[in-house]
Amino acid sequence: METQRITGAEAVMKCLRFENITTIFGYPGGAIMPIYDALYDYQESIRHILVRHEQGAVHAAQGFARAGGHTGVVFATSGPGATNLITGLADALIDSTPIVCITGQVASHLLGTDAFQETDVIGISMPVTKWNIQVTRAEDIAPALAKAFYIATSGRPGPVLVDITKDAQFGLTDFHYEKCTEIRSYRPVPVPDRALLAEVATLINSAQKPYLLVGQGILLSHAEERLLHFAEKTGIPVASTLLGLGAFPADHPLYVGYLGMHGNYAPNLLTNECDVLIAVGMRFDDRVTGDVSRYAKQAKVIHIDIDASELNKIIPATVAVHADANQALEILFDLVQENQHGRWLQQFRELEAVERTEVIEPAVFPDAEKLNMARVINELSAWNKRHHDLIVVTDVGQHQMITSRYFDYLQARTNITSGGLGTMGFALPAAIGASLARPDKTVVAIIGDGGFQMTIQELGTILQHGLSVKIIILNNHFLGMVRQWQQLFFDRRYSFTEIVNPDFVTIVSGYRIPAQQVDVGHAFSQALETLLKTEGSAFLECVVEREENVFPMIETGASVAEIRLN
Amino acid sequence: MEKQRYNISVFTENTIGILNRLTIIFTRRHINIDSITASETELKDVYRYTIVLHETELQVRKVVGQLEKQVDVLKAFYHCDAEIVYQELALMKVRLDENRMPELEQIIRKHNARLLSVSPEYAVFELTGHEEAINHIVADLNTFDLLEFARSGRVAVTKPMKTLEAFINELV
Numbered sequence: 001m002e003t004q005r006i007t008g009a010e011a012v013m014k015c016l017r018f019e020n021i022t023t024i025f026g027y028p029g030g031a032i033m034p035i036y037d038a039l040y041d042y043q044e045s046i047r048h049i050l051v052r053h054e055q056g057a058v059h060a061a062q063g064f065a066r067a068g069g070h071t072g073v074v075f076a077t078s079g080p081g082a083t084n085l086i087t088g089l090a091d092a093l094i095d096s097t098p099i100v101c102i103t104g105q106v107a108s109h110l111l112g113t114d115a116f117q118e119t120d121v122i123g124i125s126m127p128v129t130k131w132n133i134q135v136t137r138a139e140d141i142a143p144a145l146a147k148a149f150y151i152a153t154s155g156r157p158g159p160v161l162v163d164i165t166k167d168a169q170f171g172l173t174d175f176h177y178e179k180c181t182e183i184r185s186y187r188p189v190p191v192p193d194r195a196l197l198a199e200v201a202t203l204i205n206s207a208q209k210p211y212l213l214v215g216q217g218i219l220l221s222h223a224e225e226r227l228l229h230f231a232e233k234t235g236i237p238v239a240s241t242l243l244g245l246g247a248f249p250a251d252h253p254l255y256v257g258y259l260g261m262h263g264n265y266a267p268n269l270l271t272n273e274c275d276v277l278i279a280v281g282m283r284f285d286d287r288v289t290g291d292v293s294r295y296a297k298q299a300k301v302i303h304i305d306i307d308a309s310e311l312n313k314i315i316p317a318t319v320a321v322h323a324d325a326n327q328a329l330e331i332l333f334d335l336v337q338e339n340q341h342g343r344w345l346q347q348f349r350e351l352e353a354v355e356r357t358e359v360i361e362p363a364v365f366p367d368a369e370k371l372n373m374a375r376v377i378n379e380l381s382a383w384n385k386r387h388h389d390l391i392v393v394t395d396v397g398q399h400q401m402i403t404s405r406y407f408d409y410l411q412a413r414t415n416i417t418s419g420g421l422g423t424m425g426f427a428l429p430a431a432i433g434a435s436l437a438r439p440d441k442t443v444v445a446i447i448g449d450g451g452f453q454m455t456i457q458e459l460g461t462i463l464q465h466g467l468s469v470k471i472i473i474l475n476n477h478f479l480g481m482v483r484q485w486q487q488l489f490f491d492r493r494y495s496f497t498e499i500v501n502p503d504f505v506t507i508v509s510g511y512r513i514p515a516q517q518v519d520v521g522h523a524f525s526q527a528l529e530t531l532l533k534t535e536g537s538a539f540l541e542c543v544v545e546r547e548e549n550v551f552p553m554i555e556t557g558a559s560v561a562e563i564r565l566n
Numbered sequence: 567m568e569k570q571r572y573n574i575s576v577f578t579e580n581t582i583g584i585l586n587r588l589t590i591i592f593t594r595r596h597i598n599i600d601s602i603t604a605s606e607t608e609l610k611d612v613y614r615y616t617i618v619l620h621e622t623e624l625q626v627r628k629v630v631g632q633l634e635k636q637v638d639v640l641k642a643f644y645h646c647d648a649e650i651v652y653q654e655l656a657l658m659k660v661r662l663d664e665n666r667m668p669e670l671e672q673i674i675r676k677h678n679a680r681l682l683s684v685s686p687e688y689a690v691f692e693l694t695g696h697e698e699a700i701n702h703i704v705a706d707l708n709t710f711d712l713l714e715f716a717r718s719g720r721v722a723v724t725k726p727m728k729t730l731e732a733f734i735n736e737l738v
Binding site for chain 2: 122123126127130131132133134151183184185186307308309311312313
């Protein structure tokens, strides 16, 4: 190992190089200036993306991490720079995304004095980080960052924050970097219990109506292929959570659809008919379960998760297996028998046909003049079936649910969305991150007119760095999901959900991004093709039906079996 | 599921902010902590928190899962009162009244309290015992002028014979 005396700030850069970090999203400020000064000398090996707001930096890092399977790294200054990270940290924590945030802090002798741009970043970020630490001495930077990267990426991934005081950045230290591979109090990867898995296999082998629910854990543990082989060997139908979309190919004959409040009809309804429910790498979010007291009561529940605290948290498991999804599926594969469940699968297909006739066909093939959300997404999905080149990033709201319903995700890590936290404003910066992680793909951000304006300033990031993001705005002049709820549950009292929008095409054009607007159905296909064939970034505003609702829907408090089609 | 008293023992690394990391888990779930104590254990740099609360077992189990999930937590357990040996310490500072000395002496004898310090105006004595024992002496003293009263919160050790070291060795 090399040893040389350098500043704490340079130590930060060297640590990042040791961790093979090539991309940072950040925003400079007073307390992080020494680190930015060190970064100046590392521009050839580390690309820094200057965002327009620190929230954008975290979301971009999230998109980068989730599209590429990397660790997202963020720089921000103290005080407001750090507090602006909080929404992104909360989002990354609940959606298990590996992020390392490095924040500058006032000099250590000023801590607690209400110094300029001082906030208690450790205190504020504690509930929204997997781990955080404040470093006040240059020599502690390397060990802190080594731990930070290990913790962020191992086990169930999550965001970590390392707050470095300005004197620690300026201070001199001998540099010695040792990658962290073990922490006494932290065991990220459990050893799978083979006896329990044998019990699981027995349940699966004797099941008449087994049913696999998969979540993002499949993607995080790189278990996509094992899942495919496992499902094919056992013939078990597979449904996916919102964050699991893409973990199992949507065009596979065993795939039965998307779970949850606005998911597909069959996979929700039949949750209450299966006899063995096998949940892998998912956490029974309330948007998936509906009323938990009436959720899969008839079934034996097998729950496999790497996070022990998720087991028996929401749904009591018949067999709870604390394991990495990939390892568990690998062991299970050898223990399960080849099987087929044709009649059971047929039940899904029959209900799917009902949904197709009653919901899908009218939504995706409206009359020629009509432009609605489902049509947009259906055509985008059709493009992807021909080209296999899209990563789809969604924001939060109706457009997100419509995309999850009508876009057929065929590959892993092509679906990036804010699931657990439901952060409006997520998509544009996340798409920026995704485009940097996967330059071989076409990244399409689908955003509502509300969410777009929450982080619209990141258009400047796209402009400055010449990034390639295709932006589709589904503009219904409403905060549509809230409006839908007001219509259904609040007697059509549209309290502050109508939104007066600016001329998006003019604004986006101001950022020198080619922009077009389409407001009639027959013109859409051509507009979409133009968008996707444009080199670099491009923008398409789709003026859609004002009061379109997303169905099916499981109302709050209803059981999955009470999913309504309209 | 009925609420009852539970004792959570958390063993942690000695890091800045760990107490905050533990307590926000309770805050977030709107759970009140009845008492919390912290001290170094028989192992250097390993700290023990004893947290007493009134909750359902299901909720306690979930909370313990969240506590254990924290990177700097080595291990967390929960026990009901029957599974632990526990004790609390209270210090009482009472104004002395010459006319009532025999009465005060009787109370001290009855509760097996220990005199720590005496001055012409006041006496300080100590009682260790279960919370109820301390409540009883406080009740007996209610006609006296109790100048100051402080109690430590519960400390506890578990009845099962397994050393902390054994648990920690299993971790590494």
